[in-house]
Amino acid sequence: MDTLDEMKEKWAKADEKTVPYNQENFLRLIRLRVKKNLGHSMNYFWASFALQLIVYGFYTHVTLKYMADTRIVMLSLAGMLAYMPFTYVLMKKFKLLATTKPIADQTSVRDHIMTQKKLLQDFFRFKMRYEWMLIPLSSLIGSWLVFKIYVPGGPEGSAIGLTITFLVTLASCYLAIRKENQKAFRSPLKEFDELLIEFSE
Amino acid sequence: MESNIDKEFLQLINENLGIAHKIARLYFDDATSRQDVIQEMMYQLWRSFASFERRAKFSTWMYRVCLNTALTHFTKSRRARVEPLALHHENIADTTDVGEDNLNDLFNAISKLSRLNRAIVMLYLEGMSYEEIAVVTGLSRTNVSVRLFRIRKELESIVKEQNV
Numbered sequence: 001m002d003t004l005d006e007m008k009e010k011w012a013k014a015d016e017k018t019v020p021y022n023q024e025n026f027l028r029l030i031r032l033r034v035k036k037n038l039g040h041s042m043n044y045f046w047a048s049f050a051l052q053l054i055v056y057g058f059y060t061h062v063t064l065k066y067m068a069d070t071r072i073v074m075l076s077l078a079g080m081l082a083y084m085p086f087t088y089v090l091m092k093k094f095k096l097l098a099t100t101k102p103i104a105d106q107t108s109v110r111d112h113i114m115t116q117k118k119l120l121q122d123f124f125r126f127k128m129r130y131e132w133m134l135i136p137l138s139s140l141i142g143s144w145l146v147f148k149i150y151v152p153g154g155p156e157g158s159a160i161g162l163t164i165t166f167l168v169t170l171a172s173c174y175l176a177i178r179k180e181n182q183k184a185f186r187s188p189l190k191e192f193d194e195l196l197i198e199f200s201e
Numbered sequence: 202m203e204s205n206i207d208k209e210f211l212q213l214i215n216e217n218l219g220i221a222h223k224i225a226r227l228y229f230d231d232a233t234s235r236q237d238v239i240q241e242m243m244y245q246l247w248r249s250f251a252s253f254e255r256r257a258k259f260s261t262w263m264y265r266v267c268l269n270t271a272l273t274h275f276t277k278s279r280r281a282r283v284e285p286l287a288l289h290h291e292n293i294a295d296t297t298d299v300g301e302d303n304l305n306d307l308f309n310a311i312s313k314l315s316r317l318n319r320a321i322v323m324l325y326l327e328g329m330s331y332e333e334i335a336v337v338t339g340l341s342r343t344n345v346s347v348r349l350f351r352i353r354k355e356l357e358s359i360v361k362e363q364n365v
Contacts, residue, residue: 004326004356011223018218020218027206029240030247102249103269103270109265195316
């Protein structure tokens with residue numbers, strides 16, 4: 001029967017079949033990796049940034065076009081002002097997550113997992129707060145503005161229509177966000193937790 | 202980015218390249234994922250080399266960086282957790298001689314352990330002391346010793362099952 005010490009002999013043989021790197025192919029590997037890792041980060045960044053641009057673009061357009069209507073201008077400005085601090089913090093926190101530092105010399109496996117989990121968790125917590133507060137607010141402002149500008153009778157005349165539009169917008173956002181959160185945050189965080197549980201067993 | 206890789210770094214990497222391959226083999230079932238994680242390990246080693254303070258052996262440091270990369274890469278890649286069919290296919294293709302056959306059995310047995318226990322047994326097989334394993338993993342020396350006792354039992358039972 002194999003014991004750990006007998007296994008040591010077999011283990012040493014696993015080293016034999018590796019092809020060494022040279023300057024050229026190692027440099028190529030690093031360039032590929034930089035490109036790939038940057039690509040992953042930028043995909044998320046652009047998706048998030050594009051959404052912010054659409055929101056600001058919409059509010060700016062409405063503000064400029066309906067300058068004379070105080071209620072419309074106030075609501076558009078409120079929408080923009082609500083988004084601004086969140087955009088700033090979101091980008092700042094995202095930068096922290098995307099530009100991970102090199103692994104320090106004395107970092108143990110447990111510390112590294114805890115650090116990675118904390119980074120992801122902090123960003124996710126902020127993102128969740130942001131979504132719970134801003135998505136209903138901006139959906140409400142957006143729906144109200146659409147009814148005010150485009151529907152005869154305005155929001156007051158179509159309360160049921162406005163409510164349905166608001167709820168449909170909210171449900172669409174919820175479904176899209178839930179899928180993204182599950183893939184990018186909940187599943188990795190669950191795996192980090194499982195790993196950390198292994199340490200405490 | 203620099204246009205040259207530090208010669209000393211490259212030499213040390215090549216001397217210890219087996220570490221990255223062994224870790225990849227223990228944590229990832231398919232060839233594509235293994236290749237991907239080995240590339241990521243090389244990238245992380247290259248990025249982190251400046252912080253290597255030479256208080257420990259290069260191989261110990263490399264184990265630390267590669268394990269950290271493999272364990273967190275695992276969470277990103279979301280591979281299927283257990284794919285015994287894929288593993289068997291790989292074994293059939295690989296087993297061309299008795300030595301390789303033995304090695305596959307060893308890797309298969311270790312792969313059945315939990316992720317942390319895989320790391321511990323790997324460091325032990327590499328010849329590290331309990332203290333060194335404790336430092337790399339972040340566990341206490343006593344915990345390492347207790348775990349290795351349990352791992353020994355678990356591996357014996359896995360090997361017994363493999364031989365039936």
